Amino acid sequence: MPKDASGILSEIKKGYIINQLKSGKRGDGRSPEEFRKITIIPDYVKRAQGSAYVMLGDTKVIAGIKIEQGEPFPDTPNQGVLTTNVEMLPMAFPTFEPGPPNEDTIEIARVVDRGIREAKTVDLKKLVIEPGKKVWIVFIDIDVIDFDGNLIDACTLGALTALKTAVVKAEGMDEFKLPVDNLPISVTMVKIGNTLLCDPSVEEEQMAEARITVSTTEDGHIRAMQKGKVGSLSIDEIKNAISISLKVGSALRETYIR
């Protein structure tokens, strides 16, 4: 992750965040498991087949779905295709640069994709037009327009909402709602000191030793995990992260994804 505008998180701010944490509070007054305010506007882009504008605190992303006809992968002739792409636009942060996706962007897109793919959220078997020859390809594209941390969860919420609103249509064919079910909720946490903090802000991401994302479905099962950053986590911390993800995730699902 890039550092802040000046390139370095100021020592004063770092000290402040650590001091606040000792009393169980975060820099912005949240409790460790608390997410920032979430606002989701579904169907935000009319030209897309499905879309969503997500604000997670000051992080803003726009997800759009395009569905086109194309060839299936040779090893899955009886399935549609799903791809996820994230663009970290230069407008979103002073140090973001234009150009091909860097490793941070690729990681975010792949973790978002993994949760959705493993939960089998999109029923790809229903997206076959002609087995082995022609299938529907679902493109999830997510633009990051303002960055204040926790892109994985913001992008997952955007992708899910956009998928839920998506309609498959083409000239001369009956249109139908994209078959979507079993939505995974990702919860990303960072470790600062000995505390796991949900939905990290950009400062928290910068100073954290380790990051972990756990995506879970309504049945209480884990569908995807990813540890990030150079620090380590104990097995107990990982187990704790899983139980936090299940708890916080089910509240998020009730409120925003139902």
Added chain:
Amino acid sequence: MGTESNIKLLDENGLRLDGRNEMELRPIKIETNVLERADGSAFIEWGGNKIIVSVYGPREAYPKHTQDIDKAVIKARYNMAAFSVDERKRPGPDRRSVEISKVISEALSSAVMVEQFPRTQVDVFIEVIQADAGTRIAGLTAASVALAAAGIPMRDMVVGCTAGKIEGKIVLDLSKEEDNFGQADLPMAVLSRSGEVVLVQMDGDLSVEEFNQATDMILDATKRIAQIQRDALVARYSVETQGGE
């Protein structure tokens, strides 16, 4: 994960396609300093995986803006040879290998005493010659040996293993068929003495109990694999002492 097939991954005795039981690892062999030019290198055979790792550095980080004034930057590059898999892999980095390179770099950074070499980089080149499931973990396990063989100060070794779910059962060290047709894959790597987790990824479908069972199996297995790492390093250096006399 989860490509459907009619292949039976467990037989009536609970044995796997290659005859292993659920706790059994594939054979693992590690050899150090297999290359002349590199500062350190290692070759690992893990089941059907054949992977060469070479280490260069610490050397001045380049381009300059990648330098960290406080510490060395570990740059792992995971790469699959075009001929390493059934269908030719187009050479060069793809999204999968970029992600794997990133998580491997991060995992190794926990073990190396990076604070001793500010402004430098340590290059770790991981070349998968023959792939047979579990390449990222095999590559990382060998990379740790190659770093040690290069004489780079480390606070611990990184050792990994995978577990997964096949036909509803948790098993250790997935084979290629089990990876393709199984229900979950959990690669994990730890620092061998402290047991701290430095790499964990997961995809598929696991309940919390299954996850706990899988991590117990992995932690047990990493102790055995760590011994193979140690033996490889000891074998190398005891030979050198004899040769020098």
